[in-house]
Amino acid sequence: MNSRGILVGGLSFVGLGVMGFVLPQWTVFLLSLALARGLAALSVALLMRAGLVSFGQSLFFATGAYGAAFLIRLFGVREAVVLLVGAVVASMALAALAGLWIARYREIFFAMLSLAFTMILYGWLLKAYWITGGTDGMRIPPPTVLGVAWPIDRLRTVLYLVTLGCTGLALGLTHLFLEAPLGYAVRAVRDNEIRLEYLGSSVGQVVYWTYVLAAGLAGLGGVLMALNVGHVDPQLAYWTTAGEFVFITLLGGTESVLAPFLGAVLFEFFRTYALKYAPYTWQMALGGMMLLLVLFMPRGLWTLRHLRFRKAVS
Amino acid sequence: MKVILETRGLTRYFGRVVAADDLSVRIGEGERVGIVGPNGAGKTTFLNLVTGYVAPERGTIWFMGRDITGLAPRAVTRLGIARTFQVPQLYPSLTVLENALLAWAAREGRIMDPWRPLRRTAWVAPAMGLLARFGLADDAERPTYTLPEGKRKLLDVALALALRPRLLLMDEPTSGVSVREKFPLMDTLMEALAPAGVTVLFVEHDMDVVLRYAQRVLVFQGGRVVADGDPRAVLPEVSIVPSGTGMP
Numbered sequence: 001m002n003s004r005g006i007l008v009g010g011l012s013f014v015g016l017g018v019m020g021f022v023l024p025q026w027t028v029f030l031l032s033l034a035l036a037r038g039l040a041a042l043s044v045a046l047l048m049r050a051g052l053v054s055f056g057q058s059l060f061f062a063t064g065a066y067g068a069a070f071l072i073r074l075f076g077v078r079e080a081v082v083l084l085v086g087a088v089v090a091s092m093a094l095a096a097l098a099g100l101w102i103a104r105y106r107e108i109f110f111a112m113l114s115l116a117f118t119m120i121l122y123g124w125l126l127k128a129y130w131i132t133g134g135t136d137g138m139r140i141p142p143p144t145v146l147g148v149a150w151p152i153d154r155l156r157t158v159l160y161l162v163t164l165g166c167t168g169l170a171l172g173l174t175h176l177f178l179e180a181p182l183g184y185a186v187r188a189v190r191d192n193e194i195r196l197e198y199l200g201s202s203v204g205q206v207v208y209w210t211y212v213l214a215a216g217l218a219g220l221g222g223v224l225m226a227l228n229v230g231h232v233d234p235q236l237a238y239w240t241t242a243g244e245f246v247f248i249t250l251l252g253g254t255e256s257v258l259a260p261f262l263g264a265v266l267f268e269f270f271r272t273y274a275l276k277y278a279p280y281t282w283q284m285a286l287g288g289m290m291l292l293l294v295l296f297m298p299r300g301l302w303t304l305r306h307l308r309f310r311k312a313v314s
Numbered sequence: 315m316k317v318i319l320e321t322r323g324l325t326r327y328f329g330r331v332v333a334a335d336d337l338s339v340r341i342g343e344g345e346r347v348g349i350v351g352p353n354g355a356g357k358t359t360f361l362n363l364v365t366g367y368v369a370p371e372r373g374t375i376w377f378m379g380r381d382i383t384g385l386a387p388r389a390v391t392r393l394g395i396a397r398t399f400q401v402p403q404l405y406p407s408l409t410v411l412e413n414a415l416l417a418w419a420a421r422e423g424r425i426m427d428p429w430r431p432l433r434r435t436a437w438v439a440p441a442m443g444l445l446a447r448f449g450l451a452d453d454a455e456r457p458t459y460t461l462p463e464g465k466r467k468l469l470d471v472a473l474a475l476a477l478r479p480r481l482l483l484m485d486e487p488t489s490g491v492s493v494r495e496k497f498p499l500m501d502t503l504m505e506a507l508a509p510a511g512v513t514v515l516f517v518e519h520d521m522d523v524v525l526r527y528a529q530r531v532l533v534f535q536g537g538r539v540v541a542d543g544d545p546r547a548v549l550p551e552v553s554i555v556p557s558g559t560g561m562p
Contacts, residue, residue: 176428176429176431177428177429179431179432179433180427180428180429180430180431180432181415181416181419181424181425181426181427181430181432182425182426182427182428183428183432184408184412184415184416184419184432185416185425185426187405187407187408188405188408188416190407191404191405191406191407191408192403192404192405192406194399194403195403195404195405195473197386197387197388197391198365198387198388198391198396198397198403198474199388199391199416199417199420199425199473199477200388200389200391200392200420200477201388201420201425201426202388205426206425206426209426209428213428
């Protein structure tokens with residue numbers, strides 16, 4: 001992203017921040033969910049840069065969410081900052097373990113293994129109901145933010161701003177990462193593993209650390225989702241949740257770190273309205289949307305940006 | 315002359331095909347050695363064995379007095395052996411400069427750096443200098459997939475040379491390049507390699523290229539070295555049989 005992109009991104013975030021005070025609460029809530037899902041989609045996009053498609057980022061999304069739930073239940077933690085840090089660390093720690101195995105695989109094997117991992121967690125969350133609450137899940141009580149127990153009528157906006165701030169921080173760090181040698185090495189893995197090895201670098205290490213970082217992003221998305229919704233359940237780890245993240249990533253594109261968020265906002269609102277106006281066929285509407293996308297914009301909606309520039313030039 | 319690379323009894327089969335048959339070779343530091351032979355003679359396999367791409371079934375490989383047999387390609391590269399490929403191994407989606415910068419990051423041991431930018435001033439200037447040596451400076455911001463084959467070959471060597479290797483192995487540097495472009499390409503290559511003082515071993519099919527640029531030639535046949543010496547003395551004496559697959 002160039003300086004113009006950073007400026008546009010920064011202004012967009014300020015604009016989104018202001019929206020938290022002027023938009024109706026239900027819209028602010030949807031935006032919060034979109035940003036949380038956008039973080040998980042960003043983690044999918046990050047792995048896609050290495051040529052890896054993960055159908056299992058819900059593993060870390062759920063780990064982030066349940067990590068917060070367990071911190072509350074087992075340690076009585078109520079502070080959002082501690083919950084955020086704890087959940088992200090838990091997600092990255094899990095990825096550091098799973099990555100030892102999965103970082104060796106590519107293509108369909110990587111996709112299927114990632115799916116298998118998340119389904120193992122899903123099964124455990126479902127069966128270990130005496131710890132996890134099973135299908136009922138676990139409640140997340142309203143947290144304190146920076147030590148302040150905000151009144152319930154303001155908490156929605158405060159949590160939205162927390163979500164936005166965390167998203168901005170994650171976007172900034174991801175941007176720095178992608179501009180750094182390791183970020184370029186991620187693209188190099190997709191382009192040519194052989195040359196990377198013959199530069200004296202370990203492809204396995206590049207994939208491993210990208211996987212861990214991507215897990216941190218998905219975990220952050222998960223804990224933000226949990227804080228905003230106030231509840232966690234095993235559906236967060238189910239493969240359809242992971243599929244949604246892939247859908248959102250394809251919708252937005254992988255060209256920019258902002259693209260998955262464009263996809264997430266559109267997805268969230270499209271699904272909400274599709275559920276309202278076509279409650280029995282909304283999944284068909286989503287499928288149709290994906291079909292159109294693959295046919296006319298295979299690199300995602302972010303490519304519309306180039307279209308605008310081309311028109312301006314001509 | 316100090317020996318930089320030595321192989322002792324190197325043997326490798328692919329099924330029933332003998333790719334390296336008790337191969338013992340010594341390469342002196344600073345030498346410029348051409349490897350010739352028919353298809354299937356074991357030339358590329360020799361490079362693959364030395365760089366750790368395939369492991370030998372028997373025999374050992376010594377680089378600067380150290381046994382490097384069985385080391386992974388990245389470990390071999392870190393010790394000072396770089397290689398190029400018959401089909402240039404580049405990063406097509408990156409620009410030419412980004413390719414060079416990534417190689418520069420590898421040279422500095424900073425490829426795992428997750429925060430500081432790749433396009434840092436301290437690296438851009440020397441990377442541009444490297445590209446200039448190979449006549450690629452004007453293509454710096456061009457996506458690599460748009461480069462013609464000759465320039466792709468040059469960039470492949472530039473990436474390898476960025477690593478400051480002691481030994482450079484080149485697999486058919488002029489393949490895929492038109493007859494007219496072969497000598498200019500090799501001239502550019504050798505001019506760029508000369509100041510580096512690097513030992514060069516290159517596989518080549520064009521005898522004129524070997525005669526002009528190699529000080530010594532190894533003739534491979536059936537996984538063995540059947541002739542070794544000055545190209546002007548050796549090449550007129552041997553005939554490269556185009557069939558040999560090394561099959562016993």
